[in-house]
Amino acid sequence: MAVYTHVSAETLSTFLARYDVGDLVSAKGIAEGVENSNYLVDTTRDRFILTLYEKRVAAGDLPYFMALLDHLAAKGLPVPPAIPDRTGTAIQQLEGRAACLIRFLTGVSVSHPTPEQARAAGAAMAQMHVALEDFTGDRPNSMGIAEWRPLLDRCGTSLDTIQPGLFARLDAALADVESAWPRHLPTGAIHADLFPDNVLMLGDRVTGLIDFYFAATDILAYDLAIMHSAWAFDGAGAPADAEIGKALYEGYESVRPLSTDERAALALLARGACIRFLLSRAWDWLNTPADALVTRKDPLAYLRRLEWYEQTA
Known part of the structure; x- marks a missing residue:
């Protein structure tokens, strides 16, 4: 994860209004990784990941990724599918980038696994x-x-x-x-x-x-x-x-x-x-x-x- 594209609080609040997820409380850019722009988003209802897809991820590939995640989620695997907005749309546009609001999963990544x-x-x-x-x-x-x-x-x-x-x-x-x-x-x-x-x-x-x-x-x-x-x-x-x-x-x-x-x-x-x-x-x-x-x-x-x-x- 990383941040290449910056999203203002005002723009993010307007974006979240498309969803039934509550109002924006805070958002923080995530610096780890190198592929997309990612924000940890807290609302009055829950916590989410906002991902804006940068040039290495082609927008045309997103339906494949979303279908794969939906397939795994339906089989009970712990994966984070994208959340659809009130119209049922999962893949959005934000700041000129394809974007998805993604379910936040609990847990931590271990730097020194046993x-x-x-x-x-x-x-x-x-x-x-x-x-x-x-x-x-x-x-x-x-x-x-x-x-x-x-x-x-x-x-x-x-x-x-x-x-x-x-x-x-x-x-x-x-x-x-x-x-x-x-x-x-x-x-x-x-x-x-x-x-x-x-x-x-x-x-x-x-x-x-x-x-x-x-x-x-x-x-x-x-x-x-x-x-x-x-x-x-x-x-x-x-x-x-x-x-x-x-x-x-x-x-x-x-x-x-x-x-x-x-x-x-x-x-x-x-x-x-x-x-x-x-x-x-x-x-x-x-x-x-x-x-x-x-x-x-x-x-x-x-x-x-x-x-x-x-x-x-």
């Missing part, structure tokens, strides 16, 4: 995958493997201002991953960004899965590999307690056991995940507006993860 929390989160991902088996929506992965080389080329040798030789290093690593990418594994709707800050917890219990704006049709085990690359390391990219990654996989397989081929591909899929997030972080590092209320994330933390997967495969 093995038990990782086990619960892994099981929650598997429950999501199972619940989506009959979801009929389809969306190509806008940050899937076909997009990594074009993004690498757009970053170009500017990557070397982050670390000398980074462009050549990623060029070679990507070539290795592209040549071995397992295209025969089971696919379906995936979250594609289930970092610890996108999982809300109370103790060891998952209370929310949030930020589905990279959701797409892709390899299910790739979703798990993304999650491992996010949960099994600290913020600087150093390996965390080995029990965390192990518990994550155990939690997932307690709900949806992996095939032999899926299990064998996890390290390669994780290398791909590292390249994907290193490139998107690098692009944001090089291009984030100086006045944006946003916390930039260190691209090199994913280079360290990539090196770990290369060395342990």
